[in-house]
Amino acid sequence: MNGSFPVNGFIEVTAMLMMSVGLVLAMLRLVRGPSLPDRVVALDLITMLGLGMLAVYSMATGQTAYLDVGIVLTLVTFIATISFAYFIEKGTGRGGGN
């Protein structure tokens, strides 16, 4: 049956553990900064980790709908990063920002 995962869930637990540690490290960079682009990079990485966690969770539960959530998550973060970059460049006071 689809959705059954090998080796008593060892792989899903290990992968989730790795990505959780990565999430903590990315959160550390998000808090420490020091500049606004550093924080945006950390947010980008957190979204990537969230996408991976959703994919692993969809395998563990057999619910494929989590993949759609992941696609929407990346879409929203792409727009957010673009607008962050736009306003950072506009905020320098020079250039048209295009």
Place this chain on the structure above:
Amino acid sequence: MQAAVTGTLVLVGAGLMLIAAIGVVRMPDLFTRMQATTKAATLGAGLVILGTAVNFATFSVTTRAVAAIAFVLLTAPIAAHLLGRAAYFLGVPLWEGSVRDELRDRYDWETHILDSEVRPEGALPPDHPRA
């Protein structure tokens, strides 16, 4: 066989994302940190999603997985380029061990247009953090 391929893809992908997160904490300046996230994290997420496609092995999941991978591969470089460009204009400092800044004096700081030649008038404005 299918389980082995799935497990390998998922573990390698998760490991790459962990390496990206370590790089984001350990790298010395913004531009090297972006190097870590945009390459390792993108490849890691792509591998995990590919593992999902192999695990389910149905048409609908594979279609969604291919769409998600293509979307990530298309958008991540664009977002990284725009963010790096904005950070360069903002004056985010380079690592003190950097040996080369190819963009220096090649930007028009009024219009933000890049030139292939070094501009004689292209010196940074005096109030700029990198001047």
